Amino acid sequence: MFEVIGMESTSGISPLEESREELLRDASIEAEASGREKAREESGPARSLLVFFLGAEGFAVDLAHVRKVLRPSRIARVSGAAPEVLGLMNCMGEVLCVLDLRRILSSGKETAPPAATEGKFIVVLKHGGKEAGFLVDTVRDATELPASSILPVLDSVEPSRVRLFEGTVACGGQFVGLLSPSACLNP
Amino acid sequence: MTTRSVDLLVVDDGGALRGYDCRDVVRVEEVAGEAGGYLVRLGRLGSPHEVACREVLGSVTLSAREIRPVPVALRERIPGEKPWAVGLTERELYLLY
Secondary structure: OOOOOOOOOOOOOOHHHHHHHHHHHHHHHHHHHHHHHHHHHHOOOEEEEEEEEEOOEEEEEEHHHEEEEEOOOOEEOOOOOOOOEEEEEEEOOEEEEEEEHHHHHOOOOOOOOOOOOOOOEEEEEEEOOEEEEEEEOEEEEEEEEEHHHOEOOOOOOOHHHHHHEEEEEEEOOEEEEEEOHHHHHOO | OOOOEEEEEEEEOOOOEEEEEHHHEEEEEEOOOOOOOEEEEEOOOOOOEEEEEOEEEEEEEEEHHHEEOOOHHHHOOOOOOOOOEEEEOOOOEEEEO
């Protein structure tokens, strides 16, 4: 980035950057307000879900918590971190913590080495001020379902995993687990 | 006024690049034996301690704008010593300890 030496304010930010930051702040407030408006208009009985897969097992998450879906780039491993932490990734200038969703869903039973990332996707979720990317095998699509079609968590789900789900939805001829973004983001 | 910056000793811990404040480095020693590697003795500024690493790569200067907070999702998942920040340049990502 171009920087003019001697044109910085006492805060260490140049007047140009300051004005840009103000503009960006305003833009962000506008975007947030417009998003809220849109959400209010759309708030009805329907829920928009992103459907993705780990192997043959399907999962869904409310699109409201999906920030982006991206391809993994170089992930820096972090020594001493929990096994579900794949590492940190440079995500367009921001530091993204990438987690292995397969390991999270296995409730610590998974002993396999960290998952390979080639050909996979990272679904970035944000909830309650926390954000992380979750490695998944494939992303199918976004789907809209009536809220009334969300079923309880299936009995076949292990008790230790139940907290990770909000419910179950029938999607494309199979049941997929609707994940709780909060539970997935919190260790 | 110039942008604040920090000079870091960069080491490879086998998974990621770690950066230690150069002012805090007391000594770097090569570890003899089969495993090899290096021992970085720290504590010029703070409490004395040492860290083992596979390789010492040199030094790098990071400006404030290349420093990011450690993501909460990671901080909560490191039981032991946590990095205080992450250094992010166009080419590399450094864990700052």
